[in-house]
Amino acid sequence: MIRAYFFILLLIFFISLSNVCYSQALVNPINVSIQVDGATRFQQINGFGVNANTRAWEGKELEPALNLMIDSANATIWRVIVETVYNWEDKNDNNDPFTFNWDYYNHLYETPKYQKAWDMIDFLNSRGITKNLMINFMGPVPLWMGGKLVKEKYEDEYIEMLVSFFYYARKVKHLQIGLISIMNEPDIENEGPTVDAKQYVKLQRKFIDRMDSLGLGDIHYVAPDVAGMGNGLNSYVPELMKDSVVMSKMAHIGLHSYAGYYANVDSALKHSPYPQTDYWMTEWNNWCNGCDDGMLGEYNYNFAAKSIGFLFEFLQHGATAGIIWEGYDSYYEHHAPSPFSYWGILAYDTATRSYTPRKNFYAFQQVSKFVLPGSWRVAVSNQSDSLTILAFYNETSKKLSMVGINKSHHPVNLNGTLNNLPVVTGFETYITSNTENVHHVADIKVKGKSFKTLIPADCIFTFTSP
Template sequence: MKRIAAALFGLVLTAGCTSIAPPAQAPAEMWLTTADQSQKLAPQPIVAPTGPATGDETVTIDAARRFQRMQGFGAAMTDASAELFSRLPDDKRKAIMAELFGRADGGLGLSFTRLTVGASDFSRTHYSYDDTPGNAPDPELRYFSIAPARQYVLPRVREALALNPELKVMISPWSAPAWMKTTRSLIQGQLLPQYYPAFANYLARTVEGFEREGVSVAMLTIQNEPDFEPDSYPGMRVNSPDRAKIIGGFVGPALRARRLKTQILDYDHNWDNPEMPWTVLSDPVARRYVAGVAWHCYEGDVPAQSQVHDAFPDKDTWFTECSGGEWQPKFDETLGWMTDKLIIGGANNWSRGVLLWNLVLDPAHGPHKGGCADCRGVVTIDPATGAITRNVEYYVLGHASRFVLPGAYRVAATKRDSGVEAAAFVNRDGSRVAILHRNSGEGPVSVAIDGSRYVVPLAVGSVATLRWGGIGGR
């Protein structure tokens, strides 16, 4: 097969890797989701080139200009999500897991997920991995146990890894154990400095425990949303100078001493305060241990990612949380906003991976204890009937995850029309992928790639994925 591909397409060596250049005038496969929901990630007729590129196309893709390598797209396997999967009959669970994590038969091929260290608001109870009798201090972590994760979360992640071995897992705590904090509660408060060493060991032992259960942890953050103290579910404020101390003096050395390969990401919070990760990355000790910055969507805007990346170009960028919900119930509004900000905007502002929040919730937006009462999962599972609903977020992710494979490069995509957003990628097999969203205006979108011109019918509000040189997947 490799000899055939080489004979047809020729081998091109770029950026230290081997890729296959599609021939000039290659046709493009296309998948479409429309604002009126009449098409949902639906295959379209092949888009044939209309001739050579003329230079005035709406979008011009330069596959030779390569930027970050992509890991992929996905959502969090929260306690709620893992429980809902686990309560399905085996055959139904296996089918929906294969659809989400596998690539056969049009599966989404999700390749990035996030787990909580202890409880979040999407847990039935509030707990940590070191809850002690009477909330007594336990600096030696004698009561440490990842037993809560063994019930639902780790089995489902192992199942996902079997379907997609390229799946990468990150973890984030919502709170340190209550006895480590100023409030002596999982809710609100700060980490007491005398427990910095114990907290570092707590995270390291979590990584080791998960790995013994067959779930390798690629990345961690030391705190979810460290500038927020929720009043109804676990949380903890950790300002930037303190995060620098904890990472540089304790968590980084603890992981290194155990020879753990898990990377540390800073921040794990919104676009509106880029000075916060900037402060941590400016600390010379912490910077040695920080591999990248994690971002959320709830305040600010996505160009903040580039602001920090441009100042610290050796650090990776990851987008690690955004939830859909009933505050934005309209399919077309969520489709457009998430595609523009998270998929296209995230990649164009250096994200190597994009995560939504809950992978699965029930029709009552749970199970949860405190926190968000109207969040929406990528998929809704009704535990009473077993009915499965694929929400708008499913199609947002699918337009990228099915086609932009782990190891792909983002490449240059320039546009001449403010009513169109675009991102482009080159996979390891040389196939080219473009994701387009027409957010205003009318008429077809012209695309130039590899010297050819393509004219793509794209109504306002529609999202399209184009692929050149791919094999199968329709």
């Protein structure tokens, strides 16, 4: 009995101590001072966007989700997914890869799989998504071409199949497509055909030449869309840069990461034969265990904050765009037998057949809504280990926006100085936390070049000038 009483007293002591520590954290904020310097510029931002699966198009059902991502999240870059697994050129259209059998393709491209693609692209075009609408093909190729690889003897047939899609889209459906990524993650299995760097560049060159010959030379490319950033830098990108024709058509280097910035991309590109080449993160997120395999993930604030923390890493190291994986839950043939993919920043409810935002939608919105295309990342100095802040200035709108994460359990007293920037009179402030979603809190007044504010503990925040 005495032991039990002693244990209870000890437990009360530790609970009281933890409450005191927590209270002290609330009343003892960390003091941080920063300087924002508009004279020191880094990369110009092309925009932010989402990966979007055409298979999910079901008439008007998907439109509210697409509208939400365009209107609320300002998603200006769309990587539109078309799978190559089934119901494409399952049988050869003819024995001449340089002559389209249009009786075959005309029938093929009016089947439901492709009608979904045309309708979704048309809808996005109607919302102004054109030059930054990118088509990416995912999954293995028809079995006779090689299945999980592209047999060398069928390379031209493979190219003919891909090119026929774009010719039909442009000439028959009159759709606007600005960018193409010819395959997905060629450095691993099943996400696309597995091809090494030399074959990848050979296929890319064949594709470019064929498109040019058909009057489709205005479309540009994003490559190599590899799963491993290191694979891209060490193998695929150097091989791409050996072909001047390929590089003349290259809009952006495309890379993927679900573990943050772990390869020296920025420096490698700046010291390459094409130092003006920029890179997009065409797939990025925090890794979600089971989400590819039909299992729901953890969609809490911690997951969302880690995901956006990765985006900040990419932006700090020169990325000009971030395309999150993925826009909404959907089904992928090349992930079979998985019943569904649950990576979406919008969750799909099968009962109501509707889409609703998850926490990482709001986290993404903290950046995408306020950092406008064309903005320049400018210098921010004297940050702390637990506080990350990035600043962006847009010359057209004259807006200065700062986005950041407070990783500490303490609030932060932030003192800021604005140098070499046009006059800023104040900032609107928005936060996303465990309990808030892009919540507009008290505005910040700027006096001269200085401002002060209190940043709550454990939150993603945005300051944006009116």
